[in-house]
Amino acid sequence: MDSVPSREIADMSGQAALPRKNGELVFDEAWQGRIFGMTVAMSHEACFAWREFQAQLIGEIAHAEREGESSSYYERWLHAFERLLADKGLLDEAALAERTHDFETGRRDDVF
Amino acid sequence: MSGARDEHGHHHREPESVLSLRVRALESLLIEKKLVSSEAVDRIVGAYEQDIGPHNGAKVVARAWVDPAYRQRLLADGTAAIEELGFGGVDLQVVENTPGVHNLVVCTLCSCYPHALIGLPPVWYKSFEYRSRAVREPRVVLREFGVDLPESVEIRIWDSSAELRYLVLPQRPPGTARLSETALAELVTRDAMIGVAVVPAPAAR
Numbered sequence A: 001m002d003s004v005p006s007r008e009i010a011d012m013s014g015q016a017a018l019p020r021k022n023g024e025l026v027f028d029e030a031w032q033g034r035i036f037g038m039t040v041a042m043s044h045e046a047c048f049a050w051r052e053f054q055a056q057l058i059g060e061i062a063h064a065e066r067e068g069e070s071s072s073y074y075e076r077w078l079h080a081f082e083r084l085l086a087d088k089g090l091l092d093e094a095a096l097a098e099r100t101h102d103f104e105t106g107r108r109d110d111v112f
Numbered sequence B: 001m002s003g004a005r006d007e008h009g010h011h012h013r014e015p016e017s018v019l020s021l022r023v024r025a026l027e028s029l030l031i032e033k034k035l036v037s038s039e040a041v042d043r044i045v046g047a048y049e050q051d052i053g054p055h056n057g058a059k060v061v062a063r064a065w066v067d068p069a070y071r072q073r074l075l076a077d078g079t080a081a082i083e084e085l086g087f088g089g090v091d092l093q094v095v096e097n098t099p100g101v102h103n104l105v106v107c108t109l110c111s112c113y114p115h116a117l118i119g120l121p122p123v124w125y126k127s128f129e130y131r132s133r134a135v136r137e138p139r140v141v142l143r144e145f146g147v148d149l150p151e152s153v154e155i156r157i158w159d160s161s162a163e164l165r166y167l168v169l170p171q172r173p174p175g176t177a178r179l180s181e182t183a184l185a186e187l188v189t190r191d192a193m194i195g196v197a198v199v200p201a202p203a204a205r
Helices: A030-044 A050-066 A073-087 A093-104 B013-032 B038-050 B055-066 B068-076 B078-084 B128-136 B138-144 B181-187 B190-194
Strands: B092-096 B101-106 B154-159 B165-169
Touching: A030 A050, A030 A073, A030 B013, A030 B038, A050 A073, A073 A093, A073 B013, A093 B013, B013 B038, B055 B068, B055 B165, B055 B181, B055 B190, B068 B078, B068 B092, B068 B165, B078 B092, B092 B101, B092 B154, B101 B128, B101 B138, B101 B165, B128 B138, B128 B154, B138 B154, B165 B190
Parallel strands: B092 B165, B101 B154
Antiparallel strands: none
16 A cells, blocks of 8 residues: 555664654655655565665665765665665666766656 | 755755756666556655654653653653653643543644644544534544543543644553553554544453
């Protein structure tokens, strides 16, 4: 069910806890909501178990903290998501780089 | 979804637009592979932005059940006590159900509600019918919700406002002496914290 938030996701604790303000989720930029939604959608489709993603995210946060990176929570989320998809053979990093370039140069403007 | 700048004064504008392009590229690839759809992502983001559910409030109630000192602080100063657990942004008074007193929360003017603790209000909470009848005939309303109180139980109505919100501390159900705080929190429902339900005893196993 897409419309019922999962407690497993909503209640993640520690450093993986979703950024909130007054109890509600905060997405500072639209892309943060998109990447959050894509991740949840793919876990619903059983592309991976949520705990797999959560472990990847925790690892990514720990790595960024060790390296003293100032990256935001959702930037780390994005890295974790890309890495998990690549590990599962669901994403080709080269294809992503090329597609990103297409958007950068304006060759593409729509996601579909 | 807000386009608000981050509050820490960092200058993320440039890198974030690069990230935004990358996320769009990622979404377009995943759509091509039929691994996600834009509509599903929209629905999910909407659902999570709007519904945090009652879990924060349930944690507060469970803590009060297992920790008498916390319960005292919660009843004396709800705002400060929920801040201890990391919840805030709302002036809160907690009202305790006892064998002799049942509390019911309403907002007669609009739909003031402790969002930070129990998520979004249900549709009926905002209805004119509930807002008027909860005050006029609370006993009947409670019976319609399935709570049949003896005449000897006093019903107290708490009218929320923009300045002060109320949360009901329900009675701890019997047969829960051995449950952990976490397991107790799972028993606590949104409706019980509004006062239109009691917390049921856990199902016998």
